[in-house]
Amino acid sequence: MTSGILLLDKPSGLSSNAALQRVRRLVGAAKAGHVGSLDPLATGMLPICLGEATKIAGEILSGRKLYRFTVSLGTRTATGDLEGAVVESLPVPALDAQQLQAVLQRFHGQLMQVPPMYSALKRGGQPLYRLARSGIEVAREPRAIEIFELRLVTSTAGSFELEALCSKGTYVRTLAEDIAVSLGTCGHVSSLRRLYVEPFVAAPMETLESIAAAREAGAQPTIQPPDAPLQHLPAVHLQSAHAVNIRHGQSVAMESHEPPGRRRLYDGEGIFMGLGELGADGRLSPRRLLRTD
DSSP states (O other), rough: OOEEEEEEEETTTOOOHHHHHHHHHTOOOOEEEESSOOOTTTTTEEEEEEGGGGGGGHHHHHHHEEEEEEEEEEESSSSBBSSSOOOEEEOOOOHHHHHHHHHHHHTTTTEEEESSSSSSSEEEEEEEEHHHHHHHHHHOOOOEEEEEEEEEEEOOOEEEEEEEEEEOOOOOHHHHHHHHHHHTTTTEEEEEEEETTTTSSOOBOOOOOHHHHHHHHOOHHHHHHHHGGTSSEEEOOOOOOHHHHHTOOOOOSSSOOOOOEEEEEEOOOOOOOEEEEEESSSEEEEEEOOOOO
C-alpha cells in the first residue's frame, strides 16, 4: 500500500478508531493512524495516515478545522450531544437574530475552554469518558483555544446551525453548551460535521463505500502524498551524496545562508525523504525520515 493520507468522510455511528480499522483492512495497510478524533455522532473529514505517513501525523493535528453543527436549546445532556441522557431542562427565551449575533460575537478570538468529561483526555492513565461512564467527575483545567470564525447558518425558535473555524483542541460540544448558557438557557449538539482539516480545505474525501468499490475494481482510492501537509515548510533538494548521509543519520553542510528552521527533504530524484532541521551553523540534520524502499 502506498504511504500517504486518505481523507475519509466518516459516517455517523462509527467511532474514529472503528472507521480507521475498516479503512486499514480495506486498503491492506499494515500501519495506519487517524489524526484527531470525531465523536461517533459526527460525520466528515477524518485524515487517516497510511504507512510511513504516520510519521507526519502531528503536522496535520495542529491545523485549523471547520465544523458545521446544530445547537438544540432547552436541554443539556450528559455527553453534550444526542447520545447522552438529558440532565437539565430550561425554558428557551425568545431570541431574535440580532441578539443571537451579539452573543456569538463574544465567542470569537482566544478563549479558555474546560474539556468535557466525555472526552479522550486521560487522567491517571484512564480516558475521561471511562470515568464519566462510571459516574466519576474530576476537575479539568481550562485550555486555551481560538475561534477564528463563527457564522450563523440558519436558526429556528429552538435551535440554530453554526459554522466554526477553530484551533486544535476545541470541543464543539462544550462550545455549544457555553453559547446556550450565554443565551440564558442550556443546549446540546444535535448534529455535527467536520467540513475540513487544514490544509485539505478543498481536497476530495473518500467514503467507506468508495474505498471498497475501488478495491473491487483493482484501483486505489484518492490518497494525498505524505508531504501534502508540509507545503508551508521550505524544500531542500539534496545531492545524492548528501541524501545518503542524511539517510544514515548524519548532518551535512549547506552552502546557502537561509535562516534556521525545519525543512522538507527530497533526494536527487525528487522523492520525499522526510523532515530535517537547518541549524544556525548552516548544517542540515535529519529529524523525521520516511522509509522509501
